[in-house]
Structures are given as structure tokens and as C-alpha cells.
Amino acid sequence: MTSPVLSVRNLEVEFHTRRSVLHAINGISFDIAKGEVLGVVGESGAGKSVTGLAVIGLIDPPGRIAGGEIHLSGMRIDHLPPEEIRRIRGKRIGMIFQDPLTSLNPLYKIGDQIVETIRTHLNLSETAARKRAIDLLAEVGIPAPEKRIDAYPHEFSGGMRQRVVIALAICAEPDLIIADEPTTALDVSVQAQIISLIKRLGRDHGTAVMLVTHDMGVIAETSDRVAVMYSGRIAEIGPVQDVVQNPLHPYAKGLMGAIPTLAGEDKRLVQIPGSMPRLSAIPNGCSFNPRCGFVFDRCRVERPEPIAHGTQAVACHLYDSAPKSAIKETAA
Amino acid sequence: MLAFTLRRAIQAIGVMIAVGVISFSMFRFAGDPVNQIVSLDTPPAEREAVRKSLGLDDPVPVQFARYFGNAVQFKFGVSYQFRQPVSSLLAERMPATLELAICATIFAMVFGILMGVYSALKRDTVLAKIFQAVSLIGISLPTFLIGILLIYLFSVTLGWLPSFGRGDVVRLGWWTTGLLTLSGLKALILPSITLGLFQLTLIMRLVRAEMLEVLRTDYIRFARARGLTTRAIHFGHALKNTLVPVITVAGLQFGSVIAFAIITETVFQWPGMGLLFVQAVQNVDIPIMAAYLLMVSLIFVTINLVVDILYTVVDPRLRSTIRRPA
Numbered sequence: 001m002t003s004p005v006l007s008v009r010n011l012e013v014e015f016h017t018r019r020s021v022l023h024a025i026n027g028i029s030f031d032i033a034k035g036e037v038l039g040v041v042g043e044s045g046a047g048k049s050v051t052g053l054a055v056i057g058l059i060d061p062p063g064r065i066a067g068g069e070i071h072l073s074g075m076r077i078d079h080l081p082p083e084e085i086r087r088i089r090g091k092r093i094g095m096i097f098q099d100p101l102t103s104l105n106p107l108y109k110i111g112d113q114i115v116e117t118i119r120t121h122l123n124l125s126e127t128a129a130r131k132r133a134i135d136l137l138a139e140v141g142i143p144a145p146e147k148r149i150d151a152y153p154h155e156f157s158g159g160m161r162q163r164v165v166i167a168l169a170i171c172a173e174p175d176l177i178i179a180d181e182p183t184t185a186l187d188v189s190v191q192a193q194i195i196s197l198i199k200r201l202g203r204d205h206g207t208a209v210m211l212v213t214h215d216m217g218v219i220a221e222t223s224d225r226v227a228v229m230y231s232g233r234i235a236e237i238g239p240v241q242d243v244v245q246n247p248l249h250p251y252a253k254g255l256m257g258a259i260p261t262l263a264g265e266d267k268r269l270v271q272i273p274g275s276m277p278r279l280s281a282i283p284n285g286c287s288f289n290p291r292c293g294f295v296f297d298r299c300r301v302e303r304p305e306p307i308a309h310g311t312q313a314v315a316c317h318l319y320d321s322a323p324k325s326a327i328k329e330t331a332a
Numbered sequence: 333m334l335a336f337t338l339r340r341a342i343q344a345i346g347v348m349i350a351v352g353v354i355s356f357s358m359f360r361f362a363g364d365p366v367n368q369i370v371s372l373d374t375p376p377a378e379r380e381a382v383r384k385s386l387g388l389d390d391p392v393p394v395q396f397a398r399y400f401g402n403a404v405q406f407k408f409g410v411s412y413q414f415r416q417p418v419s420s421l422l423a424e425r426m427p428a429t430l431e432l433a434i435c436a437t438i439f440a441m442v443f444g445i446l447m448g449v450y451s452a453l454k455r456d457t458v459l460a461k462i463f464q465a466v467s468l469i470g471i472s473l474p475t476f477l478i479g480i481l482l483i484y485l486f487s488v489t490l491g492w493l494p495s496f497g498r499g500d501v502v503r504l505g506w507w508t509t510g511l512l513t514l515s516g517l518k519a520l521i522l523p524s525i526t527l528g529l530f531q532l533t534l535i536m537r538l539v540r541a542e543m544l545e546v547l548r549t550d551y552i553r554f555a556r557a558r559g560l561t562t563r564a565i566h567f568g569h570a571l572k573n574t575l576v577p578v579i580t581v582a583g584l585q586f587g588s589v590i591a592f593a594i595i596t597e598t599v600f601q602w603p604g605m606g607l608l609f610v611q612a613v614q615n616v617d618i619p620i621m622a623a624y625l626l627m628v629s630l631i632f633v634t635i636n637l638v639v640d641i642l643y644t645v646v647d648p649r650l651r652s653t654i655r656r657p658a
Binding site for chain 2: 090
């Protein structure tokens, strides 16, 4: 097997506040292979977006990467000097943000913004870059690109603007695209178009995609694998089919149970009691234990590490077939 | 675009008519002009003759129509103290004031934007904190005090720069300029700094605040995610977005620079319109005061108009809303 495009090992991100240090990401590991789409789901504040920002090196003070490693096609990128990580951003990793209405600079024509990005990363002349920009706009499905290239962002609809943002993200043929809730700000009919566009681009160019969202429907439709995040940790990761149909982690079970089905028995949807802990008050042991229906003593003292279980990996003591005799006191 | 410009121009004319009424009413309410012209022992018959020759015995609407008709042709009557046409007095003094105001504005813009950008981008450095502290002084110190302090330091103590006047001027047609002689340039330095310091601190603080605001926006974050160089992000993307409000303020401030040049001109005995105005106030020379009021309003209104049109040049979003009024 070839080495994965993105490999994250034990990543930790913390934010220093006046009072304490908040651990936004608490030791997560995952891989994305060439051409693969990894969906990342979880509630707001689970650390999905921070993970994406950490990969592309955009964690600003007071936040910092506190531990772990990030490898892009085998090259370690988490500790590069700012100028070198800048060269990687946009060239080898493209990023798509949530709100297309505010992602583009309102004072510049979209063509100028694309040409600027192309010429930052590729050694092309103005005319060649402009031609490439037109091709890119055509590829992301903007009609009459040779005319629209000279339009300003406010002259596009939300969906069209998100297409422009995608064109910007892929303009240097990146190995990896990080899409941070690319469809949240769009209406439903446009969402489907954008999702299939991202999927098609990933397939055509062999680009790896990290798709951050809280929309399970989007994940089920696009992703090859899915990672379920809960308070800065990956609760469960595995092929999307398996995780959706047979979730293992109690949190993932709750999450999947909360999706309404069209089959439509009049059953009440499952609801997970309580809410995700604040970063300043993460419980000892498994961070899900206060809300978990299967909680037992070990969950309150020992943090579960991911355990392989079939095609999936799950961070839950329920699946630990050989429980350790001596329970370590991890609480500080 | 044309409709927008026309609409704004018509509004501007409305403002000028209102100012014209106010400036005309100065003649009626600021004492009897005849008393200013004649001496104390002039017999009443002679006073009436003067009154008649000035047209002051006509009904008020007729006087106003005549006044306004003349004002449109830049005829503002005869100065009571100099016995010369006010328009030629103003024309003679205007180049000095405009040169001073333009130099002060350029000084304020250049240093204000540079210092503002610096203190926004490097806001934790010692220099940025010094800029902030100095700007507070610049905003709170009165202009005349700054002028006097500068004169004390650079003219009296160090003796580098002249303390008053315009230096040698060169005559180019009706325009006189101090920009072409060394002594003229040297004479321009201190008054320009004095006059521009307030605008400089204003622009600096505005640029800093706007820049910090813009740097937090999504499109700057996205520009960083696109891997653009820091320089392109700061000076290409952030600065241009910062400049929209800066243009407004700097434009409107140019009007006040001309209007408030009065104080600087008095401190430095600068032979401009402001000094003329101060002398006119001392001598109740109403034609000069009224004309000055009209001139300053005209400048203000024109600048406002230009700023409105300039907006659309910088911000394309305004162009389309203007083209298709909602």
C-alpha cells in the first residue's frame, strides 16, 4: 500500500486562556488515502474545524499544536517555519470554508483572486494563469466562465460563490482538500450540487478530501470513511457503510439513532441526554461517560484508546476484550 | 452612475443656496455696514448716499437676488477695510491656504496610513505602543499649542526653520507658489505639521482599527488558506478594504483642514484666507466674512461630492446598487 496522503498521529491542540489551558484536540490519529473522502462528524465544539485548521497550519495564537505529528505524503508539516507552511497552503492543501458569502474579498474580481492564487503557487504568466482560471471556473460548473471571470463576488449567488471558492481551493492541484462545512450556508438544492462537485473533483484528480460537517446525510452520500468526533477525540472511525449501519460507540449509536428515516415508523428519535462538556470541564476517564447509558467504573477513571473492531476502530472500554487487571489512575 | 452623480450634484446646489441665505443674512444682522465705511463725523445725507450707492435701501428680496447673482459669478462686493474687491483679495490669499492644506493632508495621509498599518500589524511592539501614545497627544493637544511648541523647538532653539511667513514665492499666472523655492519649502514644513497633526492621528487610529477589523474577516482567513504571501494579504487584500472609510474621513477632513487653517495661519502669520478672515472678524469686515463662509462651504460640498463618487471607484458593490436603485 502506498503511504497515505494525510497522516495525523496523536495530534493535540491547546488554547491558552488567561485562566487555564483548554485542550481542543486531545490526541487524535487518522489517515486519508489518495482519492479517499474522509467525513468528520460531531457536534459543534467537538474539534472538527480545529483539526482542519491544524492540518493546514492556521491555528492562531492563543492556540497552538501541543503534540503529535502531521504528515503530508510522508513529509512532516506540523513544525515547519511559517514561510514553508505557507507554500504548502493552497498548493498542496486546498481549503474550503463554510460561508462562501464572506470567503471572497469583495473588492476584487474573482478572476483576479484566482489568478493571484495561481501565480503565487505555479510559475505561470498572467495570460496562462488567466486561461487556467477560466478552465477552473468551467470545471467547477460556472456557466460562461470567460465572461464571469471579470465579475465581482457580489454578482454571484451563494452556490456559485462556493463554486468559485472550490475553484480557488483546487487551482494548484492540491493533494488534499479540507472542506470545512462547505454546504452549511447553502440551501438544500444547492448543497447536493456542491457535494457531487467535491466528490467528482476528488475522483477525477485523485485528491484526498477531508470533509468536515455535522450533516450525516452529506457524509453518507460522499464519504468513504467517517470519523465521529466527541470533545476533541475520535470516538469511532471506519468505513461509512459500517459506521452508519452498525455504530459501535454509544455516542455514535446515539448520533445515528437521531437521524430520521424515510421508512417512517412513528418511533421517537433517539436523543442523547445532556450536552457535550465544555473544554474547561472535560470529565476524567472517557469524556462521554456522564451521558453514556453503558457507563461502568472503568469509564470514569481511564481514558479509552481506539481499539480495532472489525473494519472499525472505536475508543470505548465496552469493546476491550482483554481488560487490564490494574486500572490506571489517569486522573490528575 | 450618471443619475447618481446628478442627484448628488442637485443636493449640493441645495446646500449652497441655504448657505447663501445664511451668508447674506450676516449683512442684515451683524451691524449696519454703512457705519463701518463712513467715519464718525459723516453727515446723515452722505450716509444715505453711501447706503444708496451700495444698494442697501432696496427691499430685502431684491438685495438677496443681487447678492446671490453676484456670488455665483464670484463677485462678493468690496471689503470695508481694504476698499478692494473681496474676490481678488480671496484669490490672492487662496494659493497660500490651499498649498498649506494640501501639504498638511498629504503629510497626514502618508504618515497616518503608514503608522496605522504598522500599529495594526505589529500591535505588540514597543513602537506601535509609542504611536498609540503619541496619537493620543496629537488628538488632545490644541493646534495653537503644537504650533507654538514647534516654533520654540525648531525656530527659536535650533534655528533650523523660519517661524513665520511663506518664504519666497514664485508667481505662476494668478497662482503664487512657495513650492519652488527653498525658503518657501522650509516655511511650509512647520505649519503643515501643525495643521496636519490632528488629521494624522485621526487617520492613524482609524486605519489601525479598520485594519484589525478587516484582518479578522473570513476572506483574509481564506486568503491565508490559499497560501498567499503575508505581504499580498496585508497590503493587497487588507489595506484596500481598510481604505474605504479612510477615504471618507480624509476627504471630509480636507474641508476642515482648510476651515481650521485659521488657527495655524494665525500662529505662523501665514498669508492665507484664514488670516484674512481673522482680520475681517476683528474689523467687522462683513463682505470678507460672508465670502469666506461661502468659499469654505463650496469646498466642503465639492469634497463631499467627490468622496461619494470616489467610493464607487473603490468599492464595486456600490456601483451596481447605484446602477439599479432598489
